[in-house]
Amino acid sequence: MLMDRNWRKHRILVMIGTRPEAIKLAPVVLALRREPGVQLTVCLSGQHPVMARDALASFGIAPDEELALDPGAATAGARFTDLHRAISELLIRLPQDRIVVQGDTSTALAGAMAGFHAGIPVAHVEAGLRTGNLAGPWPEEGYRRMIAPIADLHFAPTDCARQNLLAEGIDPGTVHLTGNTVVDALIAIRAMIAQNSETALRLDTWRQGITGGKPIVLVTLHRRESHGSVLTGVATAIRDLAGEFRDHAFVLPVHPNPAVSGSVRSVLADVPNVCLLDPLGYEDFVFVMSAASLIITDSGGVQEEAPTFGVPILVVRNESERGEAITAGFAQLTGTDPERILAAGRDILKRGAKAELRGKVNPFGDGMAAVRIARLLTARSDATAGIESEAEPIIAATAEPGVDMPRFVQ
Numbered sequence: 001m002l003m004d005r006n007w008r009k010h011r012i013l014v015m016i017g018t019r020p021e022a023i024k025l026a027p028v029v030l031a032l033r034r035e036p037g038v039q040l041t042v043c044l045s046g047q048h049p050v051m052a053r054d055a056l057a058s059f060g061i062a063p064d065e066e067l068a069l070d071p072g073a074a075t076a077g078a079r080f081t082d083l084h085r086a087i088s089e090l091l092i093r094l095p096q097d098r099i100v101v102q103g104d105t106s107t108a109l110a111g112a113m114a115g116f117h118a119g120i121p122v123a124h125v126e127a128g129l130r131t132g133n134l135a136g137p138w139p140e141e142g143y144r145r146m147i148a149p150i151a152d153l154h155f156a157p158t159d160c161a162r163q164n165l166l167a168e169g170i171d172p173g174t175v176h177l178t179g180n181t182v183v184d185a186l187i188a189i190r191a192m193i194a195q196n197s198e199t200a201l202r203l204d205t206w207r208q209g210i211t212g213g214k215p216i217v218l219v220t221l222h223r224r225e226s227h228g229s230v231l232t233g234v235a236t237a238i239r240d241l242a243g244e245f246r247d248h249a250f251v252l253p254v255h256p257n258p259a260v261s262g263s264v265r266s267v268l269a270d271v272p273n274v275c276l277l278d279p280l281g282y283e284d285f286v287f288v289m290s291a292a293s294l295i296i297t298d299s300g301g302v303q304e305e306a307p308t309f310g311v312p313i314l315v316v317r318n319e320s321e322r323g324e325a326i327t328a329g330f331a332q333l334t335g336t337d338p339e340r341i342l343a344a345g346r347d348i349l350k351r352g353a354k355a356e357l358r359g360k361v362n363p364f365g366d367g368m369a370a371v372r373i374a375r376l377l378t379a380r381s382d383a384t385a386g387i388e389s390e391a392e393p394i395i396a397a398t399a400e401p402g403v404d405m406p407r408f409v410q
């Protein structure tokens with residue numbers, strides 16, 4: 001059991017700001033809860049309080065702490081300063097031995113900086129993603145680069161991410177290839193759905209209701225750098241594709257940001273086979289994603305999720321920090337030109353490209369990332385050795401994945 005010199009438990013704070021952080025850290029929280037020597041605090045920063053709380057609830061997790069932010073902090077700088085203040089105050093009220101942050105949000109950087117100021121070691125989950133362009137995605141590329149020199153434990157989801165960190169001079173002994181915890185999250189949610197016949201029936205009835213049993217094209221759009229005419233252009237491509245494929249249902253959960261919903265609704269509200277929905281709970285979203293014939297997205301997380309279900313993806317961005325999905329044949333980077341998006345969507349739907357992806361290897365992980373991370377956080381000497389054979393996943397999967405999972409060897 002991991003105890004410090006005074007024989008008290010190792011206090012670990014898991015900081016969560018947004019929906020993707022909640023989804024990707026939920027498996028880590030569940031894995032850490034199994035460690036008897038850990039005293040865990042799960043804190044919502046207040047960045048996206050409702051979506052993050054709902055996503056955690058899908059995994060049966062309730063936060064221990066929720067921070068109160070200044071509603072008047074309107075700019076990215078003001079929001080960052082406010083988060084840093086709130087997390088620093090929390091660290092005074094609830095001293096910690098380690099902080100865990102994920103990804104590249106304001107919460108992740110503010111958590112890392114607050115840890116740095118308080119002299120508390122910082123672990124970074126999903127470390128090492130890079131586009132090489134500080135302007136895209138903004139501010140995420142800058143935020144994740146700034147976390148790297150502060151953290152003393154870097155959990156790289158892929159070998160490419162690991163190489164990015166080593167190229168920046170990060171000590172190789174602190175960089176661990178774990179896989180992406182989003183694969184663990186998907187396997188857990190799929191198992192939860194499969195194990196609960198009421199949920200499975202509810203989801204199936206709901207899907208029939210919104211799609212009429214038609215094949216599904218799932219669309220998500222939210223990137224800040226696309227707001228305005230770029231987003232309107234992408235929405236126009238979706239409208240035209242839906243016009244060509246009337247026998248498909250285009251399902252689009254609309255991001256609550258008014259800059260997104262305004263553009264999307266103005267172009268797509270009246271298209272008969274486009275279903276504009278409120279943001280979906282994670283279970284519902286995973287269910288639709290697993291059934292989709294095609295996903296069109298600018299989301300980072302969705303690019304990592306689709307390979308678990310063997311669904312082809314069009315990434316409507318100019319660059320991606322998840323090149324592994326492209327190399328492995330799951331994703332195409334179309335840029336934001338409506339003609340290119342339309343042509344690529346038409347090609348995938350005509351070809352029935354989903355069938356071609358069966359049996360391909362998922363480049364993002366094997367569903368054991370959170371177990372590896374929990375072991376590394378608790379400094380277990382067997383952190384990564386033999387994990388495939390002896391460790392239990394967070395929640396055992398009951399269905400075969402659509403694609404093969406890679407083995408992680410370190």
Ligand code: UDP
Binds near residue numbers: 278
């Ligand atoms: N997601 C969800 N409901 C939705 C849309 C997305 O639960 O209606 C999930 C999705 O599965 C993924 C995450 O939210 O795990 C992605 O969030 P988003 O696209 O907002 O952020 P990004 O990944 O681009 O940072």
